[in-house]
Amino acid sequence: xxxxxxxxxxxxxxxxxxxxxxxxxxxxxxxxxxxxxxxxxxxxxxxxxxxxxxxxxxxxxxxxxxxxxxxxxxxxxxxxxxxxxxxxxxxxxxxxxxxxxxxxxxxxxxxxxxxxxxxxxxxxxxxxxxxxxxxxxxxxxxxxxxxxxxxxxxxxxxxxxxxxxxxxxxxxxx
Amino acid sequence: xxxxxxxxxxxxxxxxxxxxxxxxxxxxxxxxxxxxxxxxxxxxxxxxxxxxxxxxxxxxxxxxxxxxxxxxxxxxxxxxxxxxxxxxxxxxxxxxxxxxxxxxxxxxxxxxxxxxxxxxxxxxxxxxxxxxxxxxxxxxxxxxxxxxxxxxxxxxxxxxxxxxxxxxxxxxxx
DNA sequence: CCCATTATAGTCGGTGTTGACTATTCGGTC
DNA sequence: GACCGAATAGTCAACACCGACTATAATGGG
Numbered sequence: 001x002x003x004x005x006x007x008x009x010x011x012x013x014x015x016x017x018x019x020x021x022x023x024x025x026x027x028x029x030x031x032x033x034x035x036x037x038x039x040x041x042x043x044x045x046x047x048x049x050x051x052x053x054x055x056x057x058x059x060x061x062x063x064x065x066x067x068x069x070x071x072x073x074x075x076x077x078x079x080x081x082x083x084x085x086x087x088x089x090x091x092x093x094x095x096x097x098x099x100x101x102x103x104x105x106x107x108x109x110x111x112x113x114x115x116x117x118x119x120x121x122x123x124x125x126x127x128x129x130x131x132x133x134x135x136x137x138x139x140x141x142x143x144x145x146x147x148x149x150x151x152x153x154x155x156x157x158x159x160x161x162x163x164x165x166x167x168x169x170x171x172x173x174x
Numbered sequence: 175x176x177x178x179x180x181x182x183x184x185x186x187x188x189x190x191x192x193x194x195x196x197x198x199x200x201x202x203x204x205x206x207x208x209x210x211x212x213x214x215x216x217x218x219x220x221x222x223x224x225x226x227x228x229x230x231x232x233x234x235x236x237x238x239x240x241x242x243x244x245x246x247x248x249x250x251x252x253x254x255x256x257x258x259x260x261x262x263x264x265x266x267x268x269x270x271x272x273x274x275x276x277x278x279x280x281x282x283x284x285x286x287x288x289x290x291x292x293x294x295x296x297x298x299x300x301x302x303x304x305x306x307x308x309x310x311x312x313x314x315x316x317x318x319x320x321x322x323x324x325x326x327x328x329x330x331x332x333x334x335x336x337x338x339x340x341x342x343x344x345x346x347x348x
Numbered sequence: 349c350c351c352a353t354t355a356t357a358g359t360c361g362g363t364g365t366t367g368a369c370t371a372t373t374c375g376g377t378c
Numbered sequence: 379g380a381c382c383g384a385a386t387a388g389t390c391a392a393c394a395c396c397g398a399c400t401a402t403a404a405t406g407g408g
Contacts, residue, residue: 001364003271010278020386033273037366042388044364067386084282087275088290091297094268097177099207099323101261103316104184108258116262123265142277149273149334156330160323175394194356211396216358241356 004036004044005053006087009072009080012054016071019045029137033146045070053079102164110172117165124158178210178218179227180261183246183254186228192241193219203311207320219244227253276338284346291339298332 007030011022022045023038030036048054053076060066072080105113131151137143181204185196196219197212204210222228227250234240246254279287305325311317 001271003274004364006278007274010274010281013281018386019388024385030277032267032269033277034269034271039367039389040365068388081282084275084278085286085290087272088279088282088287089293089297090272090275091294091301092271093206093301094327095206095208096320096323097175097208097266098261098264099320100177100181100184101258101264102320102323103204103207103314104180104258105262105316105319106314107184107187108255108262112259113262116259119263120265123263127265127267140277140280142279145279145338146270146273146276149270149276152334153327153330156327160326164319178394192356193358198355213359213397214395217395242358 002083003034003087004040005048006080006083007034007036008041008044008048009053009076009083012070012072013077013080016069018059018067018069020067022070029140029143033143033150048076052076110168114165114168117161117168121158121161121165124154124161128154128158176257177208177261178214179222180254180257181208181210182215182218182222183227183250183257186244186246187251187254190243190245192233192243194241196244203314203317207317207324222250226250284342288339288342291335291342295332295335295339298328298335302328302332 007026008022011017011025017025019042023041026034026036026041045054045056049056049070053073054070055073056068056070058066059069101116108116128151131147131154134147137147181200182196185191185199191199193216197215200208200210200215219228219230223230223244227247228244229247230242230244232240233243282290302325305321305328308321311321
C-alpha cells in the first residue's frame with residue numbers, strides 16, 4: 001500500500017529515526033488511524049532502502065544493542081512529494097463489510113435485526129465519545145485533522161443507521 | 175473475512191447455484207459494493223464445504239461442461255443466521271489511507287494541497303452522480319439500502335473536504 | 349465452415365500483512 | 379545477586395486475496 005510508504009517517508013523527512021522509534025511513534029500516536037505493525041514497517045523500510053529512497057547507518061553506543069538509523073534520501077524526498085500529492089487527490093472507494101448484512105437483512109425477523117442495529121448504534125456512540133475526548137495533538141496539526149475526519153464519518157454512519165431504523169419501524173407498523 | 179462467507183451462504187440460502195452463477199451475480203450486481211473475485215469465491219466455497227456448511231453435487235447435461243451445484247446445509251443455515259446477526263451488530267472501524275496525506279499535509283505548499291483537494295472533490299462528485307443515477311434494484315431491496323449507505327458516506331466525505339478547504343483558505347488569508 | 353464469444357470449471361504463484369517468536373543489554377526492585 | 383521489564387533489533391511461517399492463466403463445449407455472426 002502506497003500510503004504506508006508515504007507515512008514512513010514522511011516520518012523520516014521530519015527527522016531521521018531508528019526502527020524502534022518509528023514503531024513506537026506509530027503505536028503511540030497513530031494506533032487507531034493507521035494500524036501498521038512492526039513487521040510491516042520493517043518490510044517496507046527494506047523495500048524503500050532497496051529503491052534508494054532511504055539510507056541506513058548503524059549507530060553503536062557503548063555495549064548497547066546497535067541502533068539502525070534510517071534517513072530519507074534526496075530521491076526519497078522527491079518521491080515523497082509525489083506520493084503525498086497522489087494521496088491527497090485520491091478517492092479511496094471503500095467496500096463495507098457491513099453492506100453484506102444490509103443486503104441480506106430481510107432474511108432475519110425484523111425484531112432481531114432491530115436489536116442488532118441498536119447494538120451497533122451503541123458501539124458507534126462509544127467510539128464517538130472516545131474520539132471526542134481525545135485532547136489536541138500539539139506536534140502535528142494533521143493528527144487533529146485526521147481525527148476530525150474520523151469523527152465526521154462516524155457521525156454520518158450513526159445518522160444513517162438511525163434513518164434505517166426509522167424506516168424499518170414504519171414498515172413494521174404498516 | 176467473515177462477511178464473504180456470509181454473502182455466499184446468503185446467496186445459497188435464497189437458492190442453490192453453481193459456481194458460475196455465483197460469480198456472475200457478484201460481478202453484475204455487487205461489483206462496487208463487495209468486490210470479491212472468482213478465485214476468492216472458490217476458495218471460500220471449498221472451505222465452507224469442508225466445514226459442512228454447503229454441499230455440492232455435479233450436474234451434467236449432455237456433453238456440456240459439468241456444473242457443480244452448491245447448496246446450503248442445515249448447519250449452514252444456522253451459521254448463516256449467526257453470522258448475519260454478528261455482521262449487523264458489527265462496527266467495522268476503517269482506517270483511511272487518505273488520513274496519511276491529511277497528517278502530512280503541512281509538508282506541501284498550501285496552493286498545491288488545495289489543488290489536490292479540488293481534484294479529490296471532483297472525483298467525489300463523479301462518484302456521487304454515478305450512484306444517484308443507479309436505478310432501483312427490484313430483486314433485493316437490500317441492494318438499494320446498501321447503495322444509499324454508500325451515498326450517505328460519500329456525501330459526508332464531500333462535506334468534510336469542503337470544510338477542510340474552507341479552513342485552509344482562511345488560514346492562508348491570516 | 350470458421351472464429352469469436354460465452355458458459356462453465358477451476359488452479360497457482362505472487363503480494364501485502366500480521367502474529368508469534370528470538371536475541372541482547374541496561375536499569376531498577378526484591 | 380537474581381530477575382523483570384523496557385529498549386533495541388529483527389525473522390519467519392501463515393493467511394487472505396487477487397491476477398493471470400488454462401481447459402472445454404455450445405452458439406451465433408460472417
